[in-house]
Amino acid sequence: MAEIGRTRMPFGKYGPKDYPPSGVPIYDLPFEYLEWFQYNGGLPGGHLGELLEIVYHIKRDGSDEVFAPFRSRSGGRTRLRKKIKKPEL
Numbered sequence: 001m002a003e004i005g006r007t008r009m010p011f012g013k014y015g016p017k018d019y020p021p022s023g024v025p026i027y028d029l030p031f032e033y034l035e036w037f038q039y040n041g042g043l044p045g046g047h048l049g050e051l052l053e054i055v056y057h058i059k060r061d062g063s064d065e066v067f068a069p070f071r072s073r074s075g076g077r078t079r080l081r082k083k084i085k086k087p088e089l
Contacts, residue, residue, distance in 0.1 A: 043056070
């Protein structure tokens with residue numbers, strides 16, 4: 001579990017390009033995103049894929065609260081919605 005708490009998404013929609021400097025923590029990835037991987041070619045290979053699969057199953061089973069200690073240490077859930085800039089009048 002500690003490794004899940006340290007791992008961040010290294011690529012894609014929730015990677016460092018869109019969430020600098022190091023991407024979204026994998027425990028804060030939306031369930032729908034993980035489910036998309038499962039049904040569209042599978043999760044990535046290797047150790048990252050194993051960790052993402054664990055997170056997917058925890059979220060699927062409704063046990064997302066096991067990640068609460070990680071979130072409390074990091075200041076809460078990662079904000080995944082981009083701030084919308086309001087046009088100046």
